Each structure stands twice: as C-alpha cells, then as structure tokens.
Amino acid sequence: MTETDRHLMLPIHEQISEALRTRIRSGDLPVGSRLPTETALMSQFGVARGTVRRALRTLNEQGIVQTLQGKGTYVRSGRPEPSIAQTLVGLSESLSYSEKSLTTTVLQQQIIPASGISRFPTPLEPAEQLLSLDRIRFLDGVPVARLKNWVRLQLAPGIDRTDFATTALFTALDSAATGQVSSGRRTFEAVLPGGDIAQSLGISTTTPLLFLTQVTYLDDGTVIEWSDVWMDSHHVTVAMNLTR
Numbered sequence: 173m174t175e176t177d178r179h180l181m182l183p184i185h186e187q188i189s190e191a192l193r194t195r196i197r198s199g200d201l202p203v204g205s206r207l208p209t210e211t212a213l214m215s216q217f218g219v220a221r222g223t224v225r226r227a228l229r230t231l232n233e234q235g236i237v238q239t240l241q242g243k244g245t246y247v248r249s250g251r252p253e254p255s256i257a258q259t260l261v262g263l264s265e266s267l268s269y270s271e272k273s274l275t276t277t278v279l280q281q282q283i284i285p286a287s288g289i290s291r292f293p294t295p296l297e298p299a300e301q302l303l304s305l306d307r308i309r310f311l312d313g314v315p316v317a318r319l320k321n322w323v324r325l326q327l328a329p330g331i332d333r334t335d336f337a338t339t340a341l342f343t344a345l346d347s348a349a350t351g352q353v354s355s356g357r358r359t360f361e362a363v364l365p366g367g368d369i370a371q372s373l374g375i376s377t378t379t380p381l382l383f384l385t386q387v388t389y390l391d392d393g394t395v396i397e398w399s400d401v402w403m404d405s406h407h408v409t410v411a412m413n414l415t416r
Contacts, residue, residue, distance in 0.1 A: 188227035207245040273312050278337050280306035293387045294395040301325045303332045315373045316407040320400045327396045351390035358386045369402050
C-alpha cells in the first residue's frame with residue numbers, strides 16, 4: 173500500500189493527486205495509458221472511494237487526465253492545458269504536471285507605492301504599498317508565459333521576501349494573506365504582444381497571444397491581487413471541463 177501522511181497539512185486527496193501526477197511526469201503512467209481503477213486506488217492508498225474520486229476530479233479539472241464514463245480514467249495527450257479558466261490556481265500549479273521542466277525567471281520583484289500603478293480593481297490609499305512582480309515561465313527552457321502581478325502588502329505582510337523563482341504566487345498568498353484566499357475573476361482575450369512582451373517570449377509582435385487578466389479576492393470580498401498574463405498558445409492552451 174502507498175503511504176499517505178495524515179499529519180501533513182496537505183489533504184489526503186491532494187496527496188493522492190500529487191502521487192499520481194508524479195507517476196505521470198516520470199513516465200510510469202504515459203500519455204494515453206489508463207489509470208488504476210477506483211477500487212485499486214482505494215486499496216493502494218488505504219482510503220475511501222470518495223477520497224479517490226475527489227483526487228481524480230482534481231486531475232480532470234487540471235486537464236491532466238480524462239475520465240470516460242464506463243471506460244475509466246486516461247492520461248491526456250497534447251500540450252499542457254491549464255484549467256485556470258475554471259479553478260483558482262496559478263499557472264505554475266496548472267503546468268506542474270507536464271512532463272516538461274517548469275522553471276521561472278524573475279525579471280522584477282520590488283515594492284512600489286499605490287501611485288505606481290495606473291489601474292487597480294479597487295481604490296487604494298496613496299500611502300499603500302504593493303509588491304510588483306514580473307516573471308517569465310519556461311517549459312524545457314522555452315518561454316511560454318509572461319506574468320505581471322501586483323499584491324497589496326498590507327493584506328499579505330512579508331510576502332515580498334518570498335523567492336518567486338521557486339515559489340508559486342498562490343502558495344505564498346496562502347501563507348502570507350491576512351484572510352483566506354477564496355475566489356477570483358479572470359477574463360481572456362486574444363491580443364498582439366507589445367515589443368517587450370514579444371521579445372521576452374521570443375516571438376514576433378504579429379503573433380497572437382492569449383491574454384488573461386485576474387483579480388483575486390479574500391473571503392470577505394477584499395481584493396488582494398491583480399495580474400496580467402500573456403500566454404503563447406503555440407505551447408499552452410487553456411482547457412475547461414464542462415458537464416450538463
């Protein structure tokens with residue numbers, strides 16, 4: 173039986189999801205292969221069926237696997253398909269299952285006054301400070317996304333000391349936020365990149381990108397973070413799993 177650690181803060185179903193992601197990344201469960209049955213996973217991890225189903229639902233939502241009714245659950249093929257259109261996760265979490273190596277370069281990480289940003293989805297006091305982040309995500313050394321984020325420091329004190337080359341923003345927010353990060357709003361559109369964005373992603377200014385704007389809220393409805401993300405659709409697509 174594969175061990176899960178009930179003393180970890182990470183829920184059991186998430187430990188199972190991560191164990192399966194690890195097997196997929198390593199090639200032990202290659203693209204197109206069928207995952208063990210729910211009954212087999214229950215026996216392997218020593219958990220109830222509901223826990224297994226929740227773990228599989230997470231992998232389905234992330235586009236890592238696809239469950240076909242009456243046929244089983246299969247590892248998906250194709251490009252990484254982050255589910256950021258429907259779940260409140262960061263791009264690094266969505267891409268982490270990929271068999272490709274995910275790395276991050278931090279172009280800028282600094283504290284700026286509220287007056288240093290021309291737009292923000294909620295009024296800010298002039299004296300308020302923001303953490304300004306500018307990063308590039310790479311898959312196997314190929315730049316696939318440019319991310320710019322602004323975080324309200326008074327709502328996430330100390331987050332500016334995070335090493336964002338190795339730590340995902342949402343992981344840092346969960347640790348530093350004064351409340352629970354509970355919801356978000358994302359909009360998508362196709363855009364042509366400006367010169368700086370195009371150069372950082374190694375593409376032409378005539379190459380269309382998928383542009384994402386994000387607002388993240390605490391459980392009391394307060395805005396804590398604002399993001400602009402440019403994704404190269406030659407390497408990354410955004411998936412939504414729909415049911416009726």
